[in-house]
Amino acid sequence: MSPTHRVGSKGFTLVELLVVIGIIALLIAILLPALQSARRQAYTVQCASNMRQVGLGLTQYITANRERLPPVYLLTLAGGTWPQGWWWSNEIIRGKYLSSIKGVDGTRTFTTGNPFMCPSAGIDPMPVTVVLNPALSPPGSALNDPYRWHSYPDPESRVGTQYMPNCRNGGSTNKADDNLASPFVYFDTGAVRNNVDAPQWTRMRTKVRNSSETVMVFEGNAHNLTSASRLAGRHGKRDRNGLTNLLFFDGHVATFPTEPFDKADLANQPVTSPSQGLQIKYHGTAGVRFFLREQ
Numbered sequence: 001m002s003p004t005h006r007v008g009s010k011g012f013t014l015v016e017l018l019v020v021i022g023i024i025a026l027l028i029a030i031l032l033p034a035l036q037s038a039r040r041q042a043y044t045v046q047c048a049s050n051m052r053q054v055g056l057g058l059t060q061y062i063t064a065n066r067e068r069l070p071p072v073y074l075l076t077l078a079g080g081t082w083p084q085g086w087w088w089s090n091e092i093i094r095g096k097y098l099s100s101i102k103g104v105d106g107t108r109t110f111t112t113g114n115p116f117m118c119p120s121a122g123i124d125p126m127p128v129t130v131v132l133n134p135a136l137s138p139p140g141s142a143l144n145d146p147y148r149w150h151s152y153p154d155p156e157s158r159v160g161t162q163y164m165p166n167c168r169n170g171g172s173t174n175k176a177d178d179n180l181a182s183p184f185v186y187f188d189t190g191a192v193r194n195n196v197d198a199p200q201w202t203r204m205r206t207k208v209r210n211s212s213e214t215v216m217v218f219e220g221n222a223h224n225l226t227s228a229s230r231l232a233g234r235h236g237k238r239d240r241n242g243l244t245n246l247l248f249f250d251g252h253v254a255t256f257p258t259e260p261f262d263k264a265d266l267a268n269q270p271v272t273s274p275s276q277g278l279q280i281k282y283h284g285t286a287g288v289r290f291f292l293r294e295q
Contacts, residue, residue, distance in 0.1 A: 040139075043120040044235040048245050048253040051217055053115040054163055055247045057098035058216065061091070062205050069203040072167045072223045073186035074196065076152065081197055085152030088184075089116055089159040116161040118219060120234040121145045139242050144232040148221040162232070163247075166215040166290060167223050175200040176207070181292045183208060183216065183249070186223045207292050211249035214289045219244045225290065228261035246288065260285050 061070055074086035092098050098115065117123075122145040149160040167184035168174045174181055176199065183203060187196050195201060208214050222230040233242015241259040248254070 040120070040235065040237070043118075044243065044245065044255060046119045047219070047235065048247075048255070050115040050118065051163055051219075051245055051247040051253050052251065053098060054092075054161075055217055055251060057092040058088075058165065059251070060097040061095060064095075064097070067205045069184055069205060071187060071196065072165050072184050073150065073188065074152070075188060082153075084154070085150070087150035087152045087158065088165060089161040090150070090152065090157045093159050094157055116159060116163060117147070118162045118232075118234055121162055121232070123147065139234055139236050140238045141233075141242075144234045144242070146221050148223070162219070162221055163217050164220055164223055164225070165217055166225055168226060169224055170201055176202065177293075179291065179293050182225070182290065183214060183292060205249075208249045209292075210289055212252070213287050214249050214292070215246050216249045217247040219246075228258065231258055231261060233258040254287075256285060256288070 058070070062068065070088055070091065071082075071086055072088045074082050076085040077083060120139065122142065145162075147160040147162045148164070149158045151158045165184040166182055167186055168180075168182040170185055170187050173179075174185060185201055185203060187201075218225060219232040219234060220230050221232075224230075231244050233244050235243040235245070235255065236257075241257060243255050244258050245253050245255050
């Protein structure tokens with residue numbers, strides 16, 4: 001028996017094929033921006049979740065240490081409370097205040113699910129680079145990517161981080177009763193390090209009077225938040241001004257445009273270059289406090 005043939009059957013013509021391809025391309029062009037936008041929003045939400053985890057680890061440390069906020073950074077110094085030096089993210093993990101993750105050194109990268117990593121950022125191969133990011137740089141800029149680590153108290157304990165506590169150094173305007181006193185302090189000079197336990201450098205959670213407005217952790221890797229240029233603008237559309245997440249002492253995270261912070265600094269304290277370090281004092285954004293005694 002001979003095979004049965006369908007009478008009049010034929011394949012697609014070239015014109016029909018081109019029409020189908022055109023329709024598919026059009027659908028992709030329509031849907032792709034929406035998918036990219038959804039992914040960016042998901043990254044922003046995941047970043048906020050990471051910051052909450054980091055904040056929870058810090059809060060547990062503070063509770064366990066009788067309301068005392070930890071130092072952010074301390075070089076090795078014989079004697080004293082921390083003779084082997086101190087780096088805050090290392091100690092949060094070593095103390096098991098946050099789920100254990102592997103440390104980060106010059107040859108390894110962040111592990112998957114690391115709460116110290118922002119999903120909107122890349123991984124800078126030079127982890128000791130300080131972020132000096134003009135806040136008007138769009139998301140996707142490599143200036144947003146660097147992380148920071150230190151090997152105190154030992155190299156195996158180091159944990160890289162793309163988030164930092166709201167911190168300034170032990171300078172002349174950062175004593176506990178100063179108007180520009182920051183919640184966290186880092187210590188990098190011998191004179192200050194010898195007095196790390198002195199009352200003027202000790203930070204207690206009870207000093208945070210506006211927990212819903214006072215910034216606890218910000219996006220960036222600079223452990224001296226002196227300027228808006230050190231806020232990383234990792235979120236939002238790549239052709240627009242960046243957005244940044246801020247974690248507050250009451251545990252909530254909110255997303256803010258970086259432009260108002262940057263413009264307020266430039267307008268009130270003009271300098272020739274943002275990298276000179278504009279002091280965050282006139283941030284111009286309601287509901288955000290960077291200092292303990294800010295009015």
